[in-house]
Amino acid sequence: MGMNFPAFLKYALTLQMRFSNFISQCARFAVDSLPITLTIVGMTVIIIVIQIAPEMVKQGGENYVGMLVTVVIVRELAAIMAGFAIISMVGSSMAAEVATMRVTEQIDAIKVLGVNPIKYLYVPRVVAGTVMMPLVVLIATLFGIICGGLTSWLMSDVSWLNYINSAWYGISVRDIKIFSLKSAIFGAAITYISCCCGYFASGGAKGVGQATTKAVVWSFVTIAIIDTIFAMIFFL
Amino acid sequence: MGIEVKNLTKKFDKKKVLDNISFSIDEGKTLCIIGFSGSGKSTVLKIISGLTDYDKGEIITNDCDIAMVFQYSALFDSLNVFENISFALTERPEFKGKYSEKELKDIVANSLKLVGLEGIEEKYPHELSGGMQKRVSFARAIVTKPGIILYDEPTAGLDPVSSTIIEDYIVRLKEETKATSIVVTHQLSTIRRTADKIIMLYDGKIVFEGDFETLMKKDTPYTKQFVEASVEGPMQIGTL
Numbered sequence: 001m002g003m004n005f006p007a008f009l010k011y012a013l014t015l016q017m018r019f020s021n022f023i024s025q026c027a028r029f030a031v032d033s034l035p036i037t038l039t040i041v042g043m044t045v046i047i048i049v050i051q052i053a054p055e056m057v058k059q060g061g062e063n064y065v066g067m068l069v070t071v072v073i074v075r076e077l078a079a080i081m082a083g084f085a086i087i088s089m090v091g092s093s094m095a096a097e098v099a100t101m102r103v104t105e106q107i108d109a110i111k112v113l114g115v116n117p118i119k120y121l122y123v124p125r126v127v128a129g130t131v132m133m134p135l136v137v138l139i140a141t142l143f144g145i146i147c148g149g150l151t152s153w154l155m156s157d158v159s160w161l162n163y164i165n166s167a168w169y170g171i172s173v174r175d176i177k178i179f180s181l182k183s184a185i186f187g188a189a190i191t192y193i194s195c196c197c198g199y200f201a202s203g204g205a206k207g208v209g210q211a212t213t214k215a216v217v218w219s220f221v222t223i224a225i226i227d228t229i230f231a232m233i234f235f236l
Numbered sequence: 237m238g239i240e241v242k243n244l245t246k247k248f249d250k251k252k253v254l255d256n257i258s259f260s261i262d263e264g265k266t267l268c269i270i271g272f273s274g275s276g277k278s279t280v281l282k283i284i285s286g287l288t289d290y291d292k293g294e295i296i297t298n299d300c301d302i303a304m305v306f307q308y309s310a311l312f313d314s315l316n317v318f319e320n321i322s323f324a325l326t327e328r329p330e331f332k333g334k335y336s337e338k339e340l341k342d343i344v345a346n347s348l349k350l351v352g353l354e355g356i357e358e359k360y361p362h363e364l365s366g367g368m369q370k371r372v373s374f375a376r377a378i379v380t381k382p383g384i385i386l387y388d389e390p391t392a393g394l395d396p397v398s399s400t401i402i403e404d405y406i407v408r409l410k411e412e413t414k415a416t417s418i419v420v421t422h423q424l425s426t427i428r429r430t431a432d433k434i435i436m437l438y439d440g441k442i443v444f445e446g447d448f449e450t451l452m453k454k455d456t457p458y459t460k461q462f463v464e465a466s467v468e469g470p471m472q473i474g475t476l
Contacts, residue, residue, distance in 0.1 A: 018327070097314075105310040112285050112304045113324040114380070120327060 008118050008126075017123040025128035028090050029136055029187075037085040041078055041140040042147040045069065048077075049148050053156040062156070066163040069148035070170030074179055075235070078141040080227055083186045086133065087219040091194040094125060095215030098198025099208040107199070121199070126191045133187025134180045141179070182230050189226060190219045238263040238416030239284065239384060244293035246279055246440075253279050254290070255440035261433060263298070266410055266417040268431035270462065272471055275437040277420040278307075281386045284418065300383025303415075307389045309373040311361040318344050318357035321376045331380075347375035350412060351405055367398035374405055378413055385409065387419040391426050403429040424463070427451070436462060438471050 011017070053065050098121055101107050110117045145167055152158035194215040201211035238261045246254040253276045261267040269277045282288040284295060285304045311320050321344045325331045335343065341357075348354055351371040361369055370390060377385055387406060391399035403426050410417055410430075419430050427434060428448050436444035436451075436458060443458040444451065454460040461469025 101312075104308065104313075105306045106312055108282075108287050109304070109306060109310040109312070109376075110323075111287060112302070113328070113376070114301070114330075115324065115327040 004118065008122055011116075011119045011123045012126055015123075015127065016119055017127065018120075021120075021124040022128055025124045026132050028093075029086070029128060029132035032093070033082075033086050033089040034136060034139065036089050037082045037136055037140050038143050040085050041073070041081045041144045044077060044081055045073060045144040045147045046151045048072065049151040050155055053152045053158060057156045057158065062158045063162060063166050065152050065156070065158050066145075066149065066166030066168075067170040069152075070145055070167040071175075073141050073144040073148070074171060074175050076227070076231075078137050078144055079179055079183050079186060080223065082133070082137045082140045082183070083190065083223045084220070086129075086136065086187070087190055087216055087223070090129075091190045091219050092212050092216050094191060094194040095198040096208055096212045098195055099201035099211035100198075102199060102201045102211075103204050103207055117199075122192070122195045125195055126188055129187035129191030130184050131187070133190075134183040137179065137183040137186075178230065178234050182226070185226055186223050189222050193219050193222060238265060238298070239267075239418070240294075240296040241280075241284075242294040242296070244280070244283065244290055244295070246276075246283060246288070246290045252440050254283075254437075256293075257437070257440070257442050258293075259435050259442065259445065261416055261418065263416050264410070264414050265432040266406070266419060266430050268427045268434045269418060269420045269437060270422055270427060270434060271437040272422065272462075276440050277437055278388055280437075281388050281418060281420055284384070285386055298383055301380050302384045302386065303377035303380065303382035304386040305370070305373050305377050305388065305390055307392050309361070309366075309369040311369055311373055311376070313361050316358055316360050317348070317364075317372055320361070320372060321347055321379055323376065324380050328380075343379060344375075347379050348372075350378065350409065351375045352401075365398075367394055367401060370394065370398075370402055371405060374409060378409060378415075381413070382415055385413070385415045385417045387417065387421075389420055389422075391421065391423055396425075399423065399425065406430045422462075443471075 049065070049069060052068065056062060056065050107117050110120055149160060149163040152163050153160055197211045197215035197218065201207040240260040242258050244254050244257050245252065259267070269280055271277050279288060281304065283290045285302055312323065315323065322340050325335055325340060325343065344357060345354070348356065351374045353368060353371055353375070356364070364372065390406060391402050394402060406417065406419065407430055409415070419426065421427060431448055434444070434446060434448065434451055435442050438458060444456060451459050452463060454463050457470045461471055
């Protein structure tokens with residue numbers, strides 16, 4: 001992406017940023033993305049449960065509905081769906097914001113005022129993404145499991161107790177560690193790509209639009225690649 | 237010496253935007269760089285401010301802070317006026333923690349007073365007129381007490397009255413800060429009111445160097461065409 005990545009890494013790892021700036025970026029994840037994340041994860045889980053729960057009940061597998069839904073949510077669904085929601089809600093707006101700063105010379109102004117734009121623009125955003133994404137995914141996971149339980153109960157008469165008991169078998173410490181690491185990497189990748197696409201924008205309003213599109217497309221592709229790599233490393 | 241530029245050359249791809257230009261400006265004086273659009277005026281400012289690299293040449297300045305006022309102000313639209321003006325004092329490593337909240341408020345208030353805008357600290361850039369935004373960007377530029385102030389087309393997009401006010405503040409800031417200034421412009425009123433010295437650029441070269449009176453004598457085809465704003469003459473805008 002043509003920027004000084006080692007310098008960025010040094011600033012990010014040593015948390016060289018203004019705390020208030022970091023908090024305001026964290027708020028973007030919590031406020032902007034959580035409702036859409038919960039909606040997407042919730043709806044997807046409901047669809048999956050509508051498809052599988054009646055079949056499993058018919059086959060006498062009602063004791064496994066909770067486990068199956070939980071495994072799907074914890075291992076894949078929550079992280080990837082939250083990733084899509086974060087890209088749409090936060091990544092795109094970050095890219096547009098930074099690109100607008102670029103085309104209106106605000107980034108040049110930051111440089112002339114003697115402030116490092118990588119430290120000021122990238123670090124709080126990427127650190128916020130890395131910290132907040134696992135939290136958003138965790139909330140989405142719990143919400144997804146609840147949605148799955150409700151749907152199983154309403155559509156297929158799987159009792160809550162049965163569902164929750166079964167769901168416990170779908171959760172392992174190893175899966176939670178993998179899911180936390182994967183979500184943090186998703187968060188870092190989405191915010192970093194969005195900042196980069198914005199930072200190197202050019203050409204006015206058209207450039208802002210192109211930077212936003214580029215950020216969304218590259219973020220989607222990148223989290224798909226990261227997800228595949230995780231699946232191959234940990235679940236093959 | 238305020239600023240000395242020696243044999244400055246800058247190419248974008250294969251096109252020479254600045255071709256071996258040299259000029260100097262005394263400390264505390266104001267140089268106006270004039271010329272038609274695309275003649276390389278803003279590139280000179282971007283090179284002096286460190287925003288753009290150059291291919292050849294030398295720029296000698298006293299070891300001082302350089303501030304720049306951008307063509308469209310470039311205020312940070314997510315920050316209010318106070319945060320915009322105090323930005324360098326709160327974000328630059330050498331200033332971090334140096335000033336208390338009260339000192340910052342005083343510095344910002346004094347900077348705003350210098351540009352005739354008091355009590356607007358809480359306003360956001362979108363709540364200000366173009367002229368006010370420009371003056372806030374002046375206040376932001378002087379807050380670090382720079383030795384050099386660069387103005388990129390400071391009156392662009394402003395009505396004649398606002399332009400006059402901005403020109404007055406350029407002169408006033410020069411007197412108050414004793415900073416060496418470079419003003420990039422193509423407006424005769426700005427040149428007349430602010431310039432101690434003028435250079436005219438065309439096709440990357442200096443085609444005129446002198447003061448306002450000499451410019452107005454229209455002794456050369458370049459100055460004649462510029463002052464008369466004529467399409468006829470040696471400077472062809474379409475070729476730039």
